[in-house]
Amino acid sequence: MNPLFAADVLYRTARRPSVTRHTVPDRNGHRFVRAVGDLRHDLEEEASGPEWSELLGRAVAARWRSVIDPVPFSSPESITAHLLKPLPELATPLFGALDTFREELLREVMDARTALLSSGNRARRDALMECVEVSDPDSTCVVIGNHRTAVSVGSWLARSSHPRPVLSPREYLHPARGTWDFAVLMGPLSWLGASLVTASRANETVIIQPDWIRDDNEFHGLFAPEVMPTHPISVEIRSVAIPAAKEERPVPSPEPESEAHPPTGRGGWEPVPARELTSEIDWAAITRKARTFDPDHELEMDTDSVHRVSARLALLGGDRAAWIPEEGHAVRRLLPNAPEGERIASLPLSELVPGMFLLLRANGEGQAVPRRVTDTHLGPKCAEVRRLQADWKARLDRALKREGPDDLKRRVRNQGAITVNPTYWLTEDCLRPQRDQDFLALLRALGAPEPARYVEAGKVLRSAHSRAAYSLARALEGEAEARDLTQLRVEGHQALALPEFPETAEMVAFQVVAISPNPESVPSSIVRRPLRVQGTSWLV
Template sequence: MSEGVSIFAVGDPAGAQLNAAIRRTLFVLGEERSEVWNGVLQAANALRWRRMTQPQPRQFQTQQPLIDDIVRQAKRLRNLVSDGALLDLIAEAAVAVGETDSPAGAVLLQSIEEVGTDGCVVVASKAAARAGLASWLDEIGATVLVPSELDTVASTAETSYVVAPPSFMPSSVVTAPMTPEVTFVMPAWFGNRSLPSSAFGGHAEGQIVIKSTVHTIGDTTEPETAVAEGKEVADVYFPQPVWGTRSSGEREPTSDEVEACKVLLAGGLGLWLDDGDRIRSLDPKQPEGARVGYEAVKGIVPGTYLVLRQGETERGAMYDRAVIALGARARGILATQARWKARLDERLQLIGSRRAMTELERLGVRSSGQVRAWADPRLICPQRDADFALLLDWIGEPSHPTYGNAITLRRAVYKASADLRKELESAVGRADLRALERDGILHLDLPREGFRGMIVARVLAKAPFTEIVSRHHVRVPFTDGSAQWLD
């Protein structure tokens, strides 16, 4: 409160050139621009974001493929659009960024050296930014954290150097600081220098107001192509996916289809995620041996790490192994499974899934929203036993032996899944988790036949709506270009 917050606004001519090129393009094209611009603008925006949040020297950068993609797309589009000069601005600015170090990096390094590595911490915007900064600052012994880890800061640290504009960081970095001093290091070309405020601040008596002092450093001259102040530009600095609109309409899925949400993953991958109960995940922060677990499907958010099998769902593989383990009992169990699922499918075809959800909810089935998913042959039964009993009664299926058979099959799947988890934990223990944080994707080497194609991938974004897709496409990773340059 006594010192306030310092903001180092560092001149960055190359970054300013890229920022001006993007904003000029957005201003000239307006909100009604053609979709052909989305690819190059997404890539350019991602490069600008990295310039802002990862100012390490070029030898520690991994941005060249991104720059090459921008130049390639600009060349390809030049004959398709009438505003070729805008493409030239973006491509030239991208190349300039690749040829120069960010001056903000030099300012950050000098600041760290002045107070000593024991007297400060560096706060990165995201895990990917932390990995990039750490690849550089590890050499001098500096500590790099993300905001959620600030409670681990040593008591000797006096200053937090936050490498991002204040508006992109959680308010707690300022309103509940873990060091006596907080300094933001950001490019001068980003004009918004306002501090984030507590969500409760506006409702509190005697609201605490934290002042900021801006220190302008270096060449802050704006390029001639910069959009004049006061002009409206629909600019979003954080890399954003382009979702479009739902194409499935209002129809209900057929027996071979399912409602699924599109999830974008690191490594240029996508995934159709259904409304099942859970999916295998990994938490790198947990101790060795406790990193692999499950995450509720509803709890999947950007930053979650999913453990997936390439080319096929893990669910199918676990089901097949469970059936083999059941031996002679499998035939009778599969017969009752097929029978009750056929009855469920008949009821869904007759009344539709929406009415089915309503009726089951009225009966007390807590997970009634997953009724369509239960018709999947590989999804054993509802997670809650009471829900399964109510479901069987609703479709007119005798409880014996169907109920007991499903529980037996589910236990066998759990056993197969537990065995796989042990192998995954072992593979994760051998893997480089720093590379996972940096790249967002990790290929696991499992000795088990059929499971050598396991990956861990970070969730980058989740669509705000569902689509109707083939049941066979659910939970199977696929290449998706729109995920390529998301942070």
């Protein structure tokens, strides 16, 4: 179907909703937002430094997540509380090393964090519960823009004896979901998308957000009336202030002096525009972290001629990232909610989008295959193939010790090699040099008899290794088919292992958090390899 036509169909089949915004009192949340904003503004470029990045990353994530998260802070499902609680431990080493003004800003963040936690998140909880308790359970849904938060809210509602579907905006708008009598949208509509009300799937919609957030009151459809008569064209939202319960009314902090917060220039309790709180991903900083390779793989990076590909960096759950090539084979996608036996699907790389789950080997494709599994695939050729491999590696080891890497590289190049990396070739991960031309040049330089025999044995070994890797990958995918994947839904990653092969590299299911907009040229040896990028878990 033509995308323009499909969009028009979506509007024409939409409900004509009654939309109300419930503004929830949240002075402590407002105080925390201002405190974090002032500290970030004062730090400016220093905010991405190692001593500040995790503290500020968690604080920034907590401030926008608290806007949409109704789970009480005392509940184990509260992701906001999980972000807030470690902040004092992260801040302690910084006190004493800062100037007076910056230390006051940091202390205000800690005090505001304590006040926010003490509120228990009761106001947001009560606002949501008031909606779901009086509505039809079979025709009511909750919409949240963050997948991890949606999972935790769904779990909390179920434990609270009020199970309701908690959907992403895309799920809510999907025609297959049908329509609802009542929908509760958590957070500002400018975060969720105007189509949730201009092409609403519910007869009545309530938006719940803090009273200190300023958002638009009128939202327009995709098409202007003069282009195509879609229905409805625009939706006006009326706001209703929810009074704070007497026992839950937060005690406001002393009103700051006008000069106490010079960075923001805001005075009193002025509302904050919703768009100021969105969390932009610093791709440059994440790319720098992703370029810190494991020592073994750095050896491969130092070669004079490395095959490179165009790839985008995908930020994954569990403090990981992976370079995803723009062109190439499909990736293995995991569908956690599909029936057992139907969870694994092949997905073209071009169709990978944030929110999906994919399967990657912990050490990259085809790595860490147990020798005993490869030997099984070698069959009767095993002894001879392994003997020849051990022989050329022993010769290489002696040559490196005798001549050193630089002199040996020169000799191998003189024999016609293009890529020369003898230090990496000696490692256990390397079965043989990638190119036959390089392998033959190395064998001639080492004085190995009948070099062609070694090259042929290397081909047999590499083929057996590939078949072993494939069989292990299918076995690990079988684990994904049968495993309880709750951890994956909540934390954004889950490892899968084979008990009978404990030395095998794990396969890990990751949620794709974000994909960089711009491709980069990277060595082909590192694509699809999960890389540690410490300090990104709060983005999930």
